[in-house]
Amino acid sequence: MSRWYTESRPIHTDRGLKARSKRGDFAENWWTKRWIEALDHLLDPGRLRRGKRYARQGQVLSIEERSGGVAAAVQGSRSKAYRVDIGLEPIGEDEWERVIDALSGRALFSARLLAGEMPADIEEAFSGAGVSLFPARRGELRTSCTCPDPAEVCKHTAAVHYILAERFDEDPFLLFTLRGRTAEAVISALRARRGEEGEERTDVEPESPSLEAEMGRFWEAGAALDSINVKIKPPAVELSMLRRLGQPGFVGEDLGRLLAPSYEAISDAALEVALGESESTEEEEV
Template structure:
């Protein structure tokens, strides 16, 4: 990355054409997989470069960030007129390793359901470790480069790209899979096929159900167990699961307009359901 050991930090050229981080203060990401990515990067950086990288990301110094074939390429506006070029390359998993991982994932329907909803199960690393593989790359599998004169392994320009990339991970967990060599469509198709094959079991012999005593007097009355049935209304565990699954729309350059409406619709829906539950509780109490 670097060739000058006496490099001193300088103030970057300000720009209004960059990608500004959504985070203005505090944590950059919400989901565990994006936090995991950032934590790995932050462990190998000194505090000064880390702070400057966060500042670059929030000010919009990252001019572009593209993903292709296991590689992230970006341009970062630094103190020189010509933007610096940043590359982050992940070593893809071999196809045989992917087949082993997908077979292990297909044995856990809970994983498949969460992936279909655009979420990454926190226990997914265990499935990778069970077959002696890692979802998150180690240092030997991650190649990083910036053409700036800084001597550090991870300079502030690389750090800024990592922070913007982590926000992309936060929205789209399948980005990590793509960088590892498998698209969302490939994974879901493989899991669907594996699950259907695993589910082909012998149909048990039919047994008639025991007859039930019909009591028409109490047929429409709630049973005593209903009082113990509790309902908790909460929002989605992962932000924008449907938008994440559908991907970037062709008719909008970014999803922020959809996300604002998504937040509003979610809030209204939760308020409506809570109101219905509250009204039902009051009505039930009045009948008792």
């Protein structure tokens, strides 16, 4: 970027990636809110404001994802689009292994990640490994732009940050990619850890008790259920049953919105029971 810079109007384009957000917040999910909060603490408020306007006008022409960052093209006031590069300091291999160990140690963490969801308290696993999922200091965020603005982070870079935030809403695992690990690598490592635990549990097969000794436990779930391999996949449509049933005519309020928290809580409880986390928690409390 050059030393001298004068504010100018951007060239209008219809080829851009126009932000879905037209006013107010860009974030829909908690992880996107955390990303924007981190930017608010690290970047210049004025350029963030202008970058938000650029994002909503559709000045960001393209974003190419890559390990450790993204490369983007932004249409500014000149005929040739500016190139913007944004990257995060990658997490080291040893730190990633500690993060994977922490994630695999919590059944609900593993279940949500394998289902394509981001656990609300996943930052605990990263902080326990001595690292952060989101940028916590300016040195972790690496940015560059070919525009003449001498600022470390210009409005073109800020615009890409906001479009990237909407990408996070759609794909939270993009955060892992920016930190140096693809979603496939993280999921594969979690499955490998779970496979090792399963092998340890099934190495020794205990002798089955006699039928007479087990009559009193006839209606209880047998230990053999633990060996069943349950494959958890993300639903094609969230809350699909509620959406399929639709809004009943005898209720004035949005019944789907009212029932959604209950359905989500029941799903979480079912995952805990299925993966044995609730049982282990009760034993610890005793």
